[in-house]
Amino acid sequence: MVTQHGIKLAVHLITNHFGNLVGVILSLSRLSDLFCSGIDIEILCVQKVCENLFSHGSLTLDQLIRFTELTKDQVKNSLLVLVQHNCCQAFVSAPEDDDDDADRLRVRTQYLVLFDNIIHRLRFPKFLETVTRTLDEECVELLDGLLRDGRLTLKQMVDRASQGKGKCFMMPVIENAVETKVVREILCKLLTARLVERCPAPEPVVSTSFKETTTRKRGAKSAKIFEAPETLEQRVLEAAVPGDAIRYSFTADMGSNADRETNSDDEQMISVEENTAKEEEILWRANFEEFVRHLRHKALIENIRTQHDDGTATVLSAVLEATKTVEKKVKLENSVPLSLDTITAEVMKTDTGRTMTMDRIRASLSQLGCSQRMIVDDAYSIDLKKIIERARNEEVESIVLKRYGRDAYRMFRLLSKDIGFHDTDQIAASTLVEKKEAPKLLYKLWKDNYLYMEKVVATGVKQITILMWKVNKPLLLEHVLDEMYHAALNLSLRMAFEQEKDEELLNVPKDKLKEPGPLQKKYKRLLNVWLLLGSSLMKLDEALMLFHDF
Amino acid sequence: MSQLQGSSSLKRKRQDLALVSGSMTDGERVLYNLIHSKKDMGIWTGDMKRQTNLPDSIVKKSLKLLQSKNLIKEVVNIQNKGRKHYMAAEFEPSKEITGGDWYTQGSLDTDFINLVKEVCLKCIFRQKVATRDGVLEWSRKSGVFTVEVTTQQIDEILRALVLDDEIEEVKSTGLGDFSSVPVGRICYRCKSKGGNRGEHKPGAMASIPCGVCPRINFCTPDGIISPRTCVYYQKWLDF
Numbered sequence: 038m039v040t041q042h043g044i045k046l047a048v049h050l051i052t053n054h055f056g057n058l059v060g061v062i063l064s065l066s067r068l069s070d071l072f073c074s075g076i077d078i079e080i081l082c083v084q085k086v087c088e089n090l091f092s093h094g095s096l097t098l099d100q101l102i103r104f105t106e107l108t109k110d111q112v113k114n115s116l117l118v119l120v121q122h123n124c125c126q127a128f129v130s131a132p133e134d135d136d137d138d139a140d141r142l143r144v145r146t147q148y149l150v151l152f153d154n155i156i157h158r159l160r161f162p163k164f165l166e167t168v169t170r171t172l173d174e175e176c177v178e179l180l181d182g183l184l185r186d187g188r189l190t191l192k193q194m195v196d197r198a199s200q201g202k203g204k205c206f207m208m209p210v211i212e213n214a215v216e217t218k219v220v221r222e223i224l225c226k227l228l229t230a231r232l233v234e235r236c237p238a239p240e241p242v243v244s245t246s247f248k249e250t251t252t253r254k255r256g257a258k259s260a261k262i263f264e265a266p267e268t269l270e271q272r273v274l275e276a277a278v279p280g281d282a283i284r285y286s287f288t289a290d291m292g293s294n295a296d297r298e299t300n301s302d303d304e305q306m307i308s309v310e311e312n313t314a315k316e317e318e319i320l321w322r323a324n325f326e327e328f329v330r331h332l333r334h335k336a337l338i339e340n341i342r343t344q345h346d347d348g349t350a351t352v353l354s355a356v357l358e359a360t361k362t363v364e365k366k367v368k369l370e371n372s373v374p375l376s377l378d379t380i381t382a383e384v385m386k387t388d389t390g391r392t393m394t395m396d397r398i399r400a401s402l403s404q405l406g407c408s409q410r411m412i413v414d415d416a417y418s419i420d421l422k423k424i425i426e427r428a429r430n431e432e433v434e435s436i437v438l439k440r441y442g443r444d445a446y447r448m449f450r451l452l453s454k455d456i457g458f459h460d461t462d463q464i465a466a467s468t469l470v471e472k473k474e475a476p477k478l479l480y481k482l483w484k485d486n487y488l489y490m491e492k493v494v495a496t497g498v499k500q501i502t503i504l505m506w507k508v509n510k511p512l513l514l515e516h517v518l519d520e521m522y523h524a525a526l527n528l529s530l531r532m533a534f535e536q537e538k539d540e541e542l543l544n545v546p547k548d549k550l551k552e553p554g555p556l557q558k559k560y561k562r563l564l565n566v567w568l569l570l571g572s573s574l575m576k577l578d579e580a581l582m583l584f585h586d587f
Numbered sequence: 588m589s590q591l592q593g594s595s596s597l598k599r600k601r602q603d604l605a606l607v608s609g610s611m612t613d614g615e616r617v618l619y620n621l622i623h624s625k626k627d628m629g630i631w632t633g634d635m636k637r638q639t640n641l642p643d644s645i646v647k648k649s650l651k652l653l654q655s656k657n658l659i660k661e662v663v664n665i666q667n668k669g670r671k672h673y674m675a676a677e678f679e680p681s682k683e684i685t686g687g688d689w690y691t692q693g694s695l696d697t698d699f700i701n702l703v704k705e706v707c708l709k710c711i712f713r714q715k716v717a718t719r720d721g722v723l724e725w726s727r728k729s730g731v732f733t734v735e736v737t738t739q740q741i742d743e744i745l746r747a748l749v750l751d752d753e754i755e756e757v758k759s760t761g762l763g764d765f766s767s768v769p770v771g772r773i774c775y776r777c778k779s780k781g782g783n784r785g786e787h788k789p790g791a792m793a794s795i796p797c798g799v800c801p802r803i804n805f806c807t808p809d810g811i812i813s814p815r816t817c818v819y820y821q822k823w824l825d826f
Contacts, residue, residue, distance in 0.1 A: 439798065466687065469689060469747045526814075531824075535824070
């Protein structure tokens with residue numbers, strides 16, 4: 038679901054990261070310093086290319102040149118930047134049956150902008166934090182490199198690591214060169230955790246002529262929350278991603294880069310050296326999907342912790358940990374079924390779960406919605422979708438409470454719990470709101486797209502128009518998500534504005550800022566502002582993920 | 588607060604209709620019979636004129652006389668507060684006229700509602716888990732209300748409290764806190780564990796100005812309303 042303000046935010050992020058490089062967003066500053074040289078000229082170009090891809094869907098190079106009115110080189114370079122940072126995917130549209138010869142000869146490479154991956158740039162600090170929590174410092178460094186540079190080969194990673202060391206100790210680079218073996222080991226660790234993956238095929242062949250309604254149902258991608266029809270983006274991504282065996286494997290002999298077919302006989306007689314050389318050429322990138330899964334699990338567990346207790350959260354966390362490698366997609370609706378024995382064993386493995394008895398685990402499972410009746414073959418499966426929906430509802434309700442007050446909050450909750458329509462008087466009576474006030478509040482909510490209303494004309498002695506109200510969840514969620522993107526964009530813009538306003542502070546030597554006086558006061562204010570805006574943006578981003586990615 | 592003073596006596600005065608009509612003029616009798624026939628629904632003066640075809644002056648005069656004889660009374664109709672509504676003195680206005688149990692003099696008695704809410708919450712908080720009947724009994728014993736509170740009223744209050752997210756409806760499991768409640772019975776418990784009423788952790792959107800901004804739809808990066816010029820931001824970031 039890409040909304041209008043979502044696109045605006047994505048364009049803003051791209052402009053920001055690949056544009057004015059003074060580090061506009063403090064919290065994201067670690068990403069921007071990479072692009073200090075060389076790419077400055079391309080600022081506008083990247084933004085323009087990106088904007089055009091958003092507004093037109095997928096485009097060919099020629100079309101892009103025409104729409105953006107840039108030179109071929111500029112467009113090419115911009116595309117390269119976007120591809121390097123996984124924000125753009127090229128694909129070749131398969132020839133169709135009714136194409137003539139000229140059509141068949143035409144270059145069909147098209148470029149598609151990847152909205153999700155652009156928005157993910159906002160949450161790189163969260164991704165790094167995930168690695169800090171689960172793996173060691175070296176892994177964090179390697180991943181940091183991957184996030185900064187987008188895609189790297191093993192050789193590039195070794196170079197990066199060596200340079201870093203050289204800088205740290207102020208010694209000649211050569212003496213501190215990090216061995217390939219060491220970097221290889223670190224990369225292997227990340228690969229085992231599936232936090233890094235091979236880059237997808239550069240130009241998969243995809244048939245663009247498809248009817249959205251008749252596509253075959255593929256469990257993984259088609260069953261999205263709102264049952265969105267399979268989009269071109271999903272098809273392209275699916276075609277580009279190599280199979281699991283290749284995706285997380287280090288050895289090169291399974292195929293050169295990604296899933297290109299290599300079945301010739303020569304292939305089998307590759308010497309060890311050649312193999313190593315090939316390995317060094319494989320491009321790696323951070324696996325966003327796995328990071329999103331980690332964050333989803335974290336959100337699920339935290340929600341359960343606040344709703345129930347630590348014990349229940351421990352049980353859920355153990356179940357998710359045990360089944361994470363079998364999960365087929367991020368937006369999993371029900372956890373993978375596990376027997377009570379397996380769950381108990383998993384819970385006992387954790388620090389907090391060691392004290393839990395079988396009875397407590399069973400009680401926790403029942404709190405998680407696994408009642409005895411629903412259990413088939415002693416396999417427990419937790420309804421994860423329900424937890425997510427609950428969290429979404431809470432977020433929306435808290436907006437309603439703050440914006441429209443407690444009476445409106447009660448009315449909104451009444452309508453959101455029920456699927457059907459309610460008339461005005463009925464709502465006023467059930468929520469104990471003054472009959473005159475109720476229509477006013479309902480109208481306000483309706484005007485801001487929080488409610489859905491239909492007029493019913495009843496003909497009796499007199500003709501009366503009755504207003505029927507309800508909450509239309511899919512529409513509402515889309516609207517709230519759009520508002521959230523808007524808010525995130527605003528926070529981001531305000532951060533840039535605050536920075537601009539107090540730009541002179543950055544040129545003042547640090548000693549002066551320590552002396553009491555108006556300058557120090559101003560500096561302290563700026564720090565506070567940054568802290569508040571930055572933390573609000575990070576918190577809002579969690580809500581964005583809740584509504585879009587989970 | 589009038590319901591607290593015990594004004595809702597439901598007894599009806601019996602009056603001998605024949606005795607009453609003896610001392611009336613024709614106009615008065617016609618009007619009285621019409622008003623009386625409407626029972627607890629009462630009737631609007633406009634409808635009286637239309638149905639009796641009596642001239643305006645006579646209707647006005649007769650209504651005044653009937654009222655002075657305590658045969659009819661004026662009531663407020665919740666549907667249309669501006670219209671004069673009359674009812675025979677022996678009837679109590681129906682729910683359609685008053686708006687229900689929670690209305691006095693045609694307006695919602697919020698003080699009374701809040702009081703009952705408070706009492707119910709206190710009861711549930713003390714007992715940890717309580718059924719509707721338990722709450723009713725507790726409130727009766729405590730003697731907080733001077734008027735009779737019905738089962739239906741308690742039900743309505745509990746439902747409103749659930750919508751307020753103050754309490755939640757649960758089914759008794761018969762274990763732990765539920766030991767005093769039969770298994771499967773619907774009961775209520777407080778949402779906040781520490782008893783800090785109505786303090787919800789605000790969501791991510793609700794804690795920033797844009798989340799509650801009434802002008803968000805007019806806000807654009809370069810517009811008159813923009814994050815650069817926003818007054819709400821100015822206030823929020825005023826350290």
